[in-house]
Every structure is written in C-alpha cells, then in structure tokens.
Amino acid sequence: MPNYADSQRDLDSYISARVPVICLRTIEQPRALRLVRTAAGHARRSNMPFWIYTRATGLRDLRSNTPVMDDRSLTGAMEFAAAQFTSRPNATLVLVEPDELDSDTPLTRHIAELARLADTNMGSIILITDSPVWSGLQRLGMSLALDLPDADEMYAVLSAFLDDHRGHIPVAWNEQDVRRAAEFLVGVTEGEAINLMATVAAKGTVEAGDVLRLAQAKDRIFNDLNGLQRVQLKDDDYSVGGLTNLRGWLQQRNRLLQSDLRGTGLRPPRGVLLVGVPGCGKSLSAKSVAAQWGLPLYRLDMGAIHGKYLGESEGRLREALDTADRVAPCVLWIDEIEKGLAGAGDSTGVPQRVLGHFLYWLQESQSRTFVVATANDVRSLPPELLRKGRFDELFFVDLPDAEDRAEIIRLYHRRYLKADPDSEQLSRLVDLSDGFAGSDIEAALHDVGAEVHLSGGPDSLRPSFVQDTFANTVPLSRNNPEQIEEIRAWGRDRAVPAGRGATTAARGTGSPARRIVFLDD
Structure with missing residues (x-):
C-alpha cells in the first residue's frame, strides 16, 4: 500500500493525465481531501475548475469553499457537472462517499455516463470512498488506495501536536520518544492518533512514561476485533517459575521491540514457538509476557478459524492477522497452534493454504506484533513452521528440574x-x-x-x-x-x-502412581 507521498504523486499524475474516473479508496476522508486540495492548488492548475460534493454541504468550489447551487442533492450536483463538462474543458468533480458504489446500480451507471461525457472534454471525476467500486465504473479510469499513516508520517503528526503544546504544558518527550510513539501508533488513523495524544495531554503534562501508556490506550479504540479474542489480564501475579533461558531471552526481545530500528535493517521481533510437556507454563508464558511488557494480549484460536465454504478459512485468518497488525504493539497468543495447521491426511488443501498464508505473514509483516505460539502435539507440527527464521526461536518446555x-x-x-x-x-x-x-x-x-x-x-x-x-x-x-x-x-x-540446562529425565516419570500418608508426629 502506498504512503501519503506516493499517493500524492500518483494522484497528481492521474489528474495531469485527465483520467476520467479516479477512485480514491480510504477510510480517512480528511487526509484524502487534503491530498486532493494539494493537487488542485498547484499553480499550473489555477485555471482548472474543481468542485466538491458532500451530503452535508452540497456542491461547493473546492478552493474557495463557496456554495455553487442551492440544491444539495447528488442528482443536482451531477446535472450541474454534466453541463460544465459539456461547455468547458479540464473540469473536475470530486464526489465524497456517494452511496451504492459497489454494484451495478442506476447511480453507478449514471456516474459512468457522466465520466464518458467528461472524457470527451478532458474532464475528471474523483470518487473518495471507503467501499469497493463497481468494476464497470472502475475500468473507466484508475484506482488509488491511501493507506493509513506510516511511521514517518505519524512522527510528523505527533511532532506537530507537541509543538503546538510546548510552552502551554510540560513536554518531557525527546525525539526518540516521539519516534517510539509514532511506531506504536502505526495502524490507527491520523484523527485517532491526535485523539490519543490529546487524551495524554489532557492531564496537564506529557511524561516519558506516556509513550508506553499511549500504546496501551491505542488498544481501546478497537472495540470489534475480527477473529481475535481480547484477553483481559487481571491483577493477578503472572510470574513464571523456572524457564530461566526463556525468561532471559524474552527480556532481550522486549528491549528490541521497543527500540528505534530505523536504518538498522532489523525488523521487530516476530515471536517464539513453545513446544513441550502440557502444564509446564507455555500458556502462562504468553500472559506473563503481556503483563510484564505492559502490552495488550489477544488470543487467536487456530482451531476456530476453519469454515465450511471455499476460501472462508483463509479469509478469516487474513482478517485476524490484519487486525493484529493494526492493534500492534501487542502480544498475539496462538494456543495449540497445531490444531489449525496440521494437514496430514487432509484432501481439501485448506490447512496447507492456511499454513502458507500464516508463514507469509510471519515472514513479511513489519508490525510490532509479538507472537507466542504453543503446541502440545509436536508430531502434528508441519516442518515448514519449524524452520529457522519463521519464529525468532523454538523453545522446548520440559518438566521442571x-x-x-x-x-x-x-x-x-x-x-x-x-x-x-x-x-x-x-x-x-x-x-x-x-x-x-x-x-x-x-x-x-x-x-x-x-x-x-x-x-x-x-x-x-x-x-x-x-x-x-x-x-x-x-x-x-x-x-x-x-x-x-x-x-x-x-x-x-x-x-x-526453556529451562536453565539441557533436558534431563525426571526420576519416577515411568513409575506407577503412589499414595503416601504422613502421620502426625
């Protein structure tokens, strides 16, 4: 997905080429409008008329924001545009969130006819929408997807917010803190990021510890998490006994997760696969990591993602992992991962496709989602999952010495x-x-x-x-x-x-059950 600068360049080239239909897909209407206004503001386009239509304001001049007509209906705006496309060249109409764009409807056919009319006189129609666009309309022009702000753009947003507040409230963040906060907020919209920062600043100060609290507050804006179960950590102690090697390794990964990795060529830590004896702390480790790192914990049930329809399982997994990327930084707990990825004897090919998508996500995702996957039935684990580079490490959790x-x-x-x-x-x-x-x-x-x-x-x-x-x-x-x-x-x-030394056989493991009674002295 392109970032803001790439989208600006592409939109500018489409307008210069006088593409009759430009579909701008985004969930951030304000950023999209800023993108269009910037393109319309170039000096070389000073003689090109731009109009914008929204349901709330009707048809207006894009640059001056003055009303064009009293009729605020979409039909009235399209009739006005049809007359302009016929009488003058290089006119552009921007339609914001018109309804029913995703299928063959009278409206989409009307817009398609309007686009053909605009094409005869170098006109353009820009559609700003967060929904799919009917293929018959989309094929008349070009499509452009505006992604959510990346870390660099988020850094600029946070820096501007803090600059506006310096001198009014104490701001203890340095540049590194702003960089860390920007990376933590990747996955939210610009408006959501400003709301989160305003919530932090509302207490009258911006402290160094607010960086991590900002990451925790990010989790609260996601109320409906598709495919993921939010695990509410109680105030209980999530200390883990034993597992010395694993605990030391996790401390190093926590430091890496919170580090500024720009220019290093490094990616955030991907996670750990824990296999071993049931009841020895694998699932507790996932809760312990989230509690000690101060990050939200989500559980992905691999056994529940499978559906009965073709492609349903892969779609559910893709949606769940996309959501995990958005809520990052977080800990993603995948309990008994073998239940969703074991494909021996399966003739449908679903487990193999699910495994392929999961491995691709592990390899390519750059989000700060730390995966803690556990497995009891190690014989069912596909060998592709165990290859070095999928997870950061594979630990065996044995009976404690x-x-x-x-x-x-x-x-x-x-x-x-x-x-x-x-x-x-x-x-x-x-x-x-x-x-x-x-x-x-x-x-x-x-x-x-x-x-x-x-x-x-x-x-x-x-x-x-x-x-x-x-x-x-x-x-x-x-x-x-x-x-x-x-x-x-x-x-x-x-x-x-995962323990402090090599695996050793526990005494009495194969002995029959004992029942011993200690009498009072």
Whole structure:
C-alpha cells in the first residue's frame, strides 16, 4: 500500500493525465481531501475548475469553499457537472462517499455516463470512498488506495501536536520518544492518533512514561476485533517459575521491540514457538509476557478459524492477522497452534493454504506484533513452521528440574498460603514433586490454600497436610508416561531448552502412581 507521498504523486499524475474516473479508496476522508486540495492548488492548475460534493454541504468550489447551487442533492450536483463538462474543458468533480458504489446500480451507471461525457472534454471525476467500486465504473479510469499513516508520517503528526503544546504544558518527550510513539501508533488513523495524544495531554503534562501508556490506550479504540479474542489480564501475579533461558531471552526481545530500528535493517521481533510437556507454563508464558511488557494480549484460536465454504478459512485468518497488525504493539497468543495447521491426511488443501498464508505473514509483516505460539502435539507440527527464521526461536518446555520445582513451589506457596515454606519443608516438597509439571504443583498448593481457608487459618492446618497433598497428587507424567516421554524425546534434539540446562529425565516419570500418608508426629 502506498504512503501519503506516493499517493500524492500518483494522484497528481492521474489528474495531469485527465483520467476520467479516479477512485480514491480510504477510510480517512480528511487526509484524502487534503491530498486532493494539494493537487488542485498547484499553480499550473489555477485555471482548472474543481468542485466538491458532500451530503452535508452540497456542491461547493473546492478552493474557495463557496456554495455553487442551492440544491444539495447528488442528482443536482451531477446535472450541474454534466453541463460544465459539456461547455468547458479540464473540469473536475470530486464526489465524497456517494452511496451504492459497489454494484451495478442506476447511480453507478449514471456516474459512468457522466465520466464518458467528461472524457470527451478532458474532464475528471474523483470518487473518495471507503467501499469497493463497481468494476464497470472502475475500468473507466484508475484506482488509488491511501493507506493509513506510516511511521514517518505519524512522527510528523505527533511532532506537530507537541509543538503546538510546548510552552502551554510540560513536554518531557525527546525525539526518540516521539519516534517510539509514532511506531506504536502505526495502524490507527491520523484523527485517532491526535485523539490519543490529546487524551495524554489532557492531564496537564506529557511524561516519558506516556509513550508506553499511549500504546496501551491505542488498544481501546478497537472495540470489534475480527477473529481475535481480547484477553483481559487481571491483577493477578503472572510470574513464571523456572524457564530461566526463556525468561532471559524474552527480556532481550522486549528491549528490541521497543527500540528505534530505523536504518538498522532489523525488523521487530516476530515471536517464539513453545513446544513441550502440557502444564509446564507455555500458556502462562504468553500472559506473563503481556503483563510484564505492559502490552495488550489477544488470543487467536487456530482451531476456530476453519469454515465450511471455499476460501472462508483463509479469509478469516487474513482478517485476524490484519487486525493484529493494526492493534500492534501487542502480544498475539496462538494456543495449540497445531490444531489449525496440521494437514496430514487432509484432501481439501485448506490447512496447507492456511499454513502458507500464516508463514507469509510471519515472514513479511513489519508490525510490532509479538507472537507466542504453543503446541502440545509436536508430531502434528508441519516442518515448514519449524524452520529457522519463521519464529525468532523454538523453545522446548520440559518438566521442571529440582531447582525449578523449588522456585515454583515458593511462588505458589506465597500466593496461596501467604508465606514462604521453611527450608526443610521445601526440600521434602521438591522430592515429592519429582515428575510434576508446574500446573501439578499449583493444583496441589491451591488445594492446600483452600483447606487453610475452610479450616479458619494456617494455625489449624496439620503440619504434614502439605506433604500429604503432594504425595497423593498423581501427575500426567505418571498417568501417561509413554506420551510424555515421546514429547520429551522430540524436544531434546530439536529445540532450545526453556529451562536453565539441557533436558534431563525426571526420576519416577515411568513409575506407577503412589499414595503416601504422613502421620502426625
């Protein structure tokens, strides 16, 4: 899509060529009108008449804004234009958002006839619309799509806004802050960007921290997100225990996401693919990234995009990814990505086409949309998805080792029991949780917290109850050891370990379920 300068050049050439119909597609009417007025204002066109018609103001002179006739109807404006096209050369009529342009209707046929009349005397009709134009009318001329402001144009918009407010309110932003804010606001209209900045300035100051708050406020203007589910993050703690390598890598990617990458040849980070054992923190990591980075979180359900009609699935995915580009910067969480991309044995070709479009978007999109994709059934992942360069990295999330289990136990012990376990208790719980996933540890300590709440407080709890609960918890690694071992064998050789070291076999993974009761001393 062309930026403003490219659109200005193209429109100017179309007017100079006296193209009879110029279709200017955009959702930003004010920018489009500014584009047309600039083209009409060139000195070489001073003798060329330009009229503009809108439903609110009727027909007016484009340059002076003076009314041309009392009749404010579109029919009256077109009759006036027909007379002018017949009697004088080089006349131009601008029609703003006329109805029913997308199909073969009496109106579109009337405009087509008017365009043919204009063509006989070097006249032009410019259609400014945000809807498709009937092909029979479009083929009479040229089409031009005005895209939303890019980062450079957004920088100019923000700079002009701040210049107008300097001296009236304190403005702490430097040029780098304005550049970052401009990149964050790519995907909104010029008017929306000004509204967001005015909201920030309304508190009486523009502070350095407002750059990130501006990105968060951007999310509120998108009320109907096609194909995406907005995940509302609560005030809960989204800390992740263990996964040391992954957490350190994410910190580096956060710095890159917020950096000014102009002139570096670098693109914003694309995201990460997390594969591994169920319940070990893959989905929690997506929420943790959004919460810690202060970005909105959206969930794309790959299993729900498939439709029954030809092309419906690809259309839904394209619409969802286009929306993700618009709301960026954001975190896009794709849970169980294999459900939407697994195509083995499918004769329709839909999964392959969906995969192809998704990979193309991963490769080409320049938006600051950070993808956190998770997968449990690693055998179903298409090999194209795993190639280096699709995602920034592929991490394997294994069962936590003893050190990671200790960190996870402390995390959830504080959350549900409001205290740290003593060193002896922690050591016994680490031994008892051998083979546990992080979700198993959380579930056990949640049960303990529920018992504390029902029994009236921690003083009424038997000292050994926590150990009893852990001992009587049967994790997935012992319920389904063959499947878990298959997942772990895949991840050892094909992905970077998300934990602090190489994948190691958990003791007791293949042992039968145990039930141990600790008696009071």
